[in-house]
Amino acid sequence: MEFKIYNTLTRKKEVFEPIKKGHISIYACGPTVYNFPHIGNYRSFLMTDNLVRILEYLGYKVKLVMNLTDIDDKTIRDSEKNNMTLKEFTLKYTEEFFKGLDMLNIKRASLYPKATEYVKSMIKLTETLVTKGLAYEKEGSVYFKISSFKNYGKLSKVDLDNIKIGASVDVDEYEKENPQDFVLLKKSTEKEIKRGIYYKSPWGNIRPGWHIECSVMAMDNLDETIDIHTGGVDLIFPHHENEIAQSEGATGKPFVNYWVHGEHLLVNSEKMSKSKGNFFTLPEIIEKYSGEIVRYMFISTHYRKKLDYSDDFAKNAKNNYLKLKETFENLNFAIKNSDKKTYNDDEEILEIIPKLKENFKTALADDLNNPEAIKIFHELSRSANKYMISGKNKKVLEILLDTYQEFSEVLGIFANLNNEKIPKEIKKLAENREKARKDKDWNLADKLRKQVDENGYIIEDSNTGVRIKRK
Structure with a gap:
């Protein structure tokens, strides 16, 4: 190219x-x-x-x-x-x-x-x-x-x-x-x-x-x-x-x-x-946000344009970064609960992915046009989220995740998400909470969820199981 x-x-x-x-x-x-x-x-x-x-x-x-x-x-x-x-x-x-x-x-x-x-x-x-x-x-x-x-x-x-x-x-x-x-x-x-x-x-x-x-x-x-x-x-x-x-x-x-x-x-x-x-x-700045968010903030503005840092600019960058991050986490979670069935949206998403990859590469090859590349990354994110509402085909989800990782690696974000391990004590709290829910001890379940939250993690309940992630 x-x-x-x-x-x-x-x-x-x-x-x-x-x-x-x-x-x-x-x-x-x-x-x-x-x-x-x-x-x-x-x-x-x-x-x-x-x-x-x-x-x-x-x-x-x-x-x-x-x-x-x-x-x-x-x-x-x-x-x-x-x-x-x-x-x-x-x-x-x-x-x-x-x-x-x-x-x-x-x-x-x-x-x-x-x-x-x-x-x-x-x-x-x-x-x-x-x-x-x-x-x-x-x-x-x-x-x-x-x-x-x-x-x-x-x-x-x-x-x-x-x-x-x-x-x-x-x-x-x-x-x-x-x-x-x-x-x-x-x-x-x-x-x-x-x-x-x-x-x-x-x-x-x-x-x-x-x-x-x-x-x-x-x-x-x-x-x-x-x-x-x-x-x-x-x-x-x-x-x-x-x-x-x-x-x-x-x-x-x-x-x-x-x-x-x-x-x-x-x-x-x-x-x-x-x-x-x-x-x-x-x-x-990193103490206020994080290294990943600051990186996203910097690359979201074209290198030949002045970057005007402000709290509003940083908050907007943080929100956009977190949207992409959430989709990345959702894809990893969805693959664990995937199957080999055929779904209605399989063909459509498999047609979209190559076009997005080509557009992403074209943007970056045009004088490092990160803003356009990030816009395409968000299109991939929306397409992935739409598919995951009803689609669970393992091969399709793996192709989506591979593309997501390809984009993120070029932009230098989400480097440590796959390597992040949930501490044993947090997992134990989540397991005890799940047991309390089965026993219909809602007060204990809420108390345990709060403990997880205070330690910097979130418990998400879904029809495919319980998921723990860092805030």
């Missing part, structure tokens, strides 16, 4: 053509491990996970490399504030990052390179750029000369009239309105040297700038030209623009064929800010 993706480089939705048939290389900008990532960061990480799952669903073999920025302005600054070594400090937040991935059922990348492990390659790349006349040394730091790279600005469409020839900037992040020569290798300060944060180079003691880190980790672990590079829209300038300049300046080859960027996450239509009190980390 043809796969289309919106390419930030061309500002067009394009038919995807991999460098190597059947294989795709992806580099994703990972976290700067200096704090707990906020929910906006995780929206970007989840977008990449969603992309990988869809590409694998379409039959591609994917190699994903996501970096860990463990040395930059922020990590050095905040590790000092916390009286920790840079390594201890960044390890702490690296562990928190991985905990967040697990909360959202984000599959592990093929590799998570750390910037500190690639400094030799960064020095080597800088030497190449200096030799080619694309970089220069000034007061112990080395800068990329953006006026020497004719295609500078092709990704961000930055106004080149604002370039100040010879002006340089040492900080990692700066505004699009002020493009300047950016730092490749930064001269280590006396304080950094005392803390052991320095590397020997032809220009003295240095530590890497942020932008060169990603170029090196991408090319060292994938190739000089890669298929896809992902990240948030906030990284287009200066970070991704500078990655292109230094990578293509060094190799003379295209660095990335398709740039994929996810939009911002807002909170009540405003940008997240600690001063406004609307800044949330992932654990804070």
Whole structure:
């Protein structure tokens, strides 16, 4: 099936053509491990996970490399504030990052390179750029000369009239309105040297700038030209623009064929800010809802559309998620009570399923159109519920469940439902309640149901038996 993706480089939705048939290389900008990532960061990480799952669903073999920025302005600054070594400090937040991935059922990348492990390659790349006349040394730091790279600005469409020839900037992040020569290798300060944060180079003691880190980790672990590079829209300038300049300046080859960027996450239509009190980390949101619901919430909005998080938005996502979850549980329960008889609706549902599968795949292959795919998933849910009113054919129910699991696996939801075991004590309470009902001891039966409820489970009575499930 043809796969289309919106390419930030061309500002067009394009038919995807991999460098190597059947294989795709992806580099994703990972976290700067200096704090707990906020929910906006995780929206970007989840977008990449969603992309990988869809590409694998379409039959591609994917190699994903996501970096860990463990040395930059922020990590050095905040590790000092916390009286920790840079390594201890960044390890702490690296562990928190991985905990967040697990909360959202984000599959592990093929590799998570750390910037500190690639400094030799960064020095080597800088030497190449200096030799080619694309970089220069000034007061112990080395800068990329953006006026020497004719295609500078092709990704961000930055106004080149604002370039100040010879002006340089040492900080990692700066505004699009002020493009300047950016730092490749930064001269280590006396304080950094005392803390052991320095590397020997032809220009003295240095530590890497942020932008060169990603170029090196991408090319060292994938190739000089890669298929896809992902990240948030906030990284287009200066970070991704500078990655292109230094990578293509060094190799003379295209660095990335398709740039994929996810939009911002807002909170009540405003940008997240600690001063406004609307800044949330992932654990804070998951405590209120759950990892599965937050994942569903994120993928229910197209990645190129701003996601406006609010209580109403979250509650609506939760309700829609629970509808799908209930059908999944109903299918599992129905199969246990199925038979081999023929039912009136068998033929109709077996005709519907292939059409829904085709529509689902088509939606996802069209620039990761999750909202449309989720709409089709709900159609499958309604069709399944309609069939289960009167139909109990085991083969039909198994096909429905297989399709349901296929959809849910691509979207990354319901990962643990099949593995969830009801605790023995809950089962015992349910058994005692059933005995009380047979004995017509309704007060005891109600009391036992309440105990089950207080422990986070629900008892459902049906004409096919008693069912226990988590709330």
